[in-house]
Amino acid sequence: MGLVQKLTKPFIDTFVFVWDFNLFLLNVLLPAHKPGHVVPAGAPGHGGTWPVYIAPKDGDSRSACPMLNALANHGILPHDGKNITFKELNTSVRQTFNFAPSFCFFVPKFSADFLDRSYWNDKFDLADLSKHNAIEHDASLTRHDAALVPDQGKPDLQLVDELLKEATGKTSEGGALLTKKDLSLALSKRRYAARKTNEAYTESKFHNMFGSANSSTMLTIFGGRVDDLRPMLTDERFAPNWEPRILSRFGLTMAAFNGTVLPVERGIDVKKIEQQEKARQQPQSETVT
Numbered sequence: 001m002g003l004v005q006k007l008t009k010p011f012i013d014t015f016v017f018v019w020d021f022n023l024f025l026l027n028v029l030l031p032a033h034k035p036g037h038v039v040p041a042g043a044p045g046h047g048g049t050w051p052v053y054i055a056p057k058d059g060d061s062r063s064a065c066p067m068l069n070a071l072a073n074h075g076i077l078p079h080d081g082k083n084i085t086f087k088e089l090n091t092s093v094r095q096t097f098n099f100a101p102s103f104c105f106f107v108p109k110f111s112a113d114f115l116d117r118s119y120w121n122d123k124f125d126l127a128d129l130s131k132h133n134a135i136e137h138d139a140s141l142t143r144h145d146a147a148l149v150p151d152q153g154k155p156d157l158q159l160v161d162e163l164l165k166e167a168t169g170k171t172s173e174g175g176a177l178l179t180k181k182d183l184s185l186a187l188s189k190r191r192y193a194a195r196k197t198n199e200a201y202t203e204s205k206f207h208n209m210f211g212s213a214n215s216s217t218m219l220t221i222f223g224g225r226v227d228d229l230r231p232m233l234t235d236e237r238f239a240p241n242w243e244p245r246i247l248s249r250f251g252l253t254m255a256a257f258n259g260t261v262l263p264v265e266r267g268i269d270v271k272k273i274e275q276q277e278k279a280r281q282q283p284q285s286e287t288v289t
């Protein structure tokens with residue numbers, strides 16, 4: 001990060017958190033969007049009509065983020081995933097997913113900073129966002145670790161399947177629903193497995209929180225609905241007629257999002273998985289000896 005970015009960061013961060021909290025309060029006070037009207041008129045996906053999906057071609061740039069890849073696959077961001085401005089990323093995430101403007105500024109600005117670029121003037125390719133241990137981290141739910149699979153631009157379909165199989169909830173229409181508990185369990189299993197299989201495995205409080213935050217979007221923006229998550233996580237495409245499940249007028253604020261992220265992170269128990277695994281292996285080793 002350059003000197004100017006370093007000096008201005010504390011002021012910008014404080015401004016963003018105050019802004020976010022104000023939007024959180026306004027969301028409590030003002031009426032929410034009606035279902036079917038969350039994506040603004042004139043924006044791609046308004047009324048559930050998404051631009052056509054085209055799978056990525058050789059040479060297209062894709063990231064470790066399924067949702068941003070979907071924006072490119074539907075042509076909401078450039079289909080080749082290249083030369084995107086940070087401001088463009090801000091707008092498309094806000095309009096498409098109904099995240100609050102504070103979040104939509106904060107994360108692209110954070111990304112510009114870790115790439116040592118200017119949020120205001122510079123561009124990036126989607127693959128740039130996968131810089132290891134910036135936002136991208138080990139023990140993800142949809143990708144094996146970067147040390148094992150350097151191309152983080154594609155989902156691992158077996159991991160996605162294992163994740164969606166964890167869903168224990170039911171929607172009112174009887175569809176499978178991923179809950180906070182399910183997500184904590186899935187993250188516990190991934191952290192345990194990644195520690196065992198990746199010699200270069202690293203973990204920190206900061207990246208664990210990022211892991212819980214990334215995956216908690218599946219519970220908030222996608223309402224945990226497996227029918228909508230499956231096409232998003234496997235093909236990185238929107239389900240027909242999809243719209244964000246967050247109806248708040250000013251979108252999902254970081255303050256409100258913490259109400260999901262913190263319990264998901266608190267519910268992670270890697271030790272328990274380790275003990276279960278040991279108990280599972282013990283009777284087998286006893287029979288062998």
Ligand code: HEM
Nearest residue numbers: 064065067097107129135136137140141142143214217221
């Ligand atoms: C605002 C710009 C965004 C940036 C720069 C960004 C970046 C990233 C990165 C680098 C990862 C990889 C993390 C890992 O190693 O697991 C990731 C994963 C993810 N992101 Fe994003 N993302 C953004 C917006 C979003 C939005 C709007 C959503 C949801 C609507 C979302 C949902 C996810 C999910 C579900 C994962 C996968 C987590 C996993 O595999 O465990 N992201 N994102």
